Amino acid sequence: MTDKLSLPANSVMSSTDFIYGVATASFQIEGGASSRLPCIWDTFCNTPGKVADGSNGQVACDHFNLWQQDVELIDSLGVDAYRLSISWPRVIKQSGELNQEGVDYYLAILDELKARNIKAFVTLYHWDLPQYLEDNGGWLNRETAYKFQNYADKISTAFGDRVYAYATLNEPFCSAFLGYEAGIHAPGIKGKEFGKKAAHHLLLAHGLAMQVLEKNSPNSKNGIVLNFTPCYPESDSAADIAATAFADDYFNQWYIKPLFDAQYPEILAQLPKENHPEIQDGDMEIISHAMDFLGVNFYTRAIYRADDKEVFFQIDPPAPLTDIGWEIYPKAFTELLVSLNEKYSLPPVYITENGAAMADKLIDGVVNDQDRVEYYQTHLNAVNDAIEQGVKVDGYFAWSLMDNFEWAEGYLKRFGIVYVDYDTQVRTIKASGLAYKALISNR
Numbered sequence: 001m002t003d004k005l006s007l008p009a010n011s012v013m014s015s016t017d018f019i020y021g022v023a024t025a026s027f028q029i030e031g032g033a034s035s036r037l038p039c040i041w042d043t044f045c046n047t048p049g050k051v052a053d054g055s056n057g058q059v060a061c062d063h064f065n066l067w068q069q070d071v072e073l074i075d076s077l078g079v080d081a082y083r084l085s086i087s088w089p090r091v092i093k094q095s096g097e098l099n100q101e102g103v104d105y106y107l108a109i110l111d112e113l114k115a116r117n118i119k120a121f122v123t124l125y126h127w128d129l130p131q132y133l134e135d136n137g138g139w140l141n142r143e144t145a146y147k148f149q150n151y152a153d154k155i156s157t158a159f160g161d162r163v164y165a166y167a168t169l170n171e172p173f174c175s176a177f178l179g180y181e182a183g184i185h186a187p188g189i190k191g192k193e194f195g196k197k198a199a200h201h202l203l204l205a206h207g208l209a210m211q212v213l214e215k216n217s218p219n220s221k222n223g224i225v226l227n228f229t230p231c232y233p234e235s236d237s238a239a240d241i242a243a244t245a246f247a248d249d250y251f252n253q254w255y256i257k258p259l260f261d262a263q264y265p266e267i268l269a270q271l272p273k274e275n276h277p278e279i280q281d282g283d284m285e286i287i288s289h290a291m292d293f294l295g296v297n298f299y300t301r302a303i304y305r306a307d308d309k310e311v312f313f314q315i316d317p318p319a320p321l322t323d324i325g326w327e328i329y330p331k332a333f334t335e336l337l338v339s340l341n342e343k344y345s346l347p348p349v350y351i352t353e354n355g356a357a358m359a360d361k362l363i364d365g366v367v368n369d370q371d372r373v374e375y376y377q378t379h380l381n382a383v384n385d386a387i388e389q390g391v392k393v394d395g396y397f398a399w400s401l402m403d404n405f406e407w408a409e410g411y412l413k414r415f416g417i418v419y420v421d422y423d424t425q426v427r428t429i430k431a432s433g434l435a436y437k438a439l440i441s442n443r
């Protein structure tokens with residue numbers, strides 16, 4: 001095991017032009033719930049049985065109150081950039097007007113980042129949909145896409161030139177599939193007929209937001225963040241290969257192909273009519289708006305076999321696994337980036353999330369997470385390999401700055417490079433955080 005992170009000196013990733021950052025999301029760290037409107041994750045957390053430890057986001061890492069010390073912590077890591085998300089229900093009132101108090105909270109953070117020369121990568125939607133919109137159908141209601149455009153318009157005007165890069169959405173796959181098809185994320189709606197409808201409205205929202213970002217914030221880099229779980233067949237039988245290709249289209253290509261090719265994967269024709277999205281004239285043009293960057297989140301891969309009933313069946317991941325049960329398989333990261341670059345004419349890519357949940361122990365004030373250091377080393381190498389094969393990657397963000405509310409897992413899974421004691425809110429930089437800091441400063 002290694003306790004250091006390193007890259008070849010001649011690598012693009014060893015240059016000071018390559019952006020290193022850390023990432024978080026509003027609902028996962030902020031708390032401060034009483035000073036914003038409720039969102040779908042508040043409701044989901046309040047529904048018994050939905051979140052593993054029965055927890056919620058009322059306090060989380062109390063970043064709402066501790067943001068100044070957290071920005072100092074970010075700065076102490078020597079990163080070039082910080083990826084944060086804006087809580088829609090904190091900055092927009094039900095009337096659609098700005099909530100100035102909420103806006104001021106983010107303006108103070110953005111100004112502090114700027115003063116410290118840390119680039120702000122702002123995600124507009126990291127899953128905390130205002131509950132009043134869900135009460136009106138949420139992402140199953142086309143109107144929500146226009147509400148999102150209004151929010152993007154108002155907030156980007158208010159933020160002025162403080163933002164280096166805007167991502168419209170984080171991982172629309174998770175919002176659509178996990179939230180409206182599998183039902184394991186908020187709002188917890190289950191049914192095959194809902195997932196692709198929600199996905200279409202999310203992608204439409206993205207395109208509509210791109211229009212206003214281009215107008216209000218022409219100097220920022222504007223794009224989207226997608227997650228990918230590359231699909232591999234269990235065997236090289238024709239049936240397993242075909243089933244795996246279907247799964248890849250259903251889970252991965254579904255969210256990127258419309259952005260670059262203005263169409264959904266061909267498997268759309270094979271889906272039952274009642275599962276189809278409602279595509280109106282002009283939608284695909286809006287969705288395929290040119291972007292300045294593509295954000296890619298990668299954690300793991302998935303292995304499939306053919307299945308008579310469901311087309312594909314995902315087998316249990318083989319070891320080695322992280323603490324959340326995801327296989328550690330960095331080769332898929334390289335292969336993903338190379339294959340996306342072959343399939344689409346990509347703008348520059350940022351790795352907007354990569355990291356691992358590990359069973360951390362805080363012992364005598366130290367978290368010696370060598371397993372996470374190892375994960376980061378092998379995945380940084382994987383990105384470097386992709387760059388050497390011609391993919392233009394301009395930056396890398398560790399998920400996450402600090403341990404936080406891990407959605408349906410609650411506080412049980414720790415992804416931070418900084419440890420959080422939730423009783424005292426004391427932060428302790430883990431060995432991985434120190435290694436990341438050294439990697440960045442030794443460039």
Ligand code: FCB
Nearest residue numbers: 025170171227399406415
């Ligand atoms: C991603 C999410 C992020 C975090 C990581 C572990 O899907 O974008 O908020 O939960 O997974």
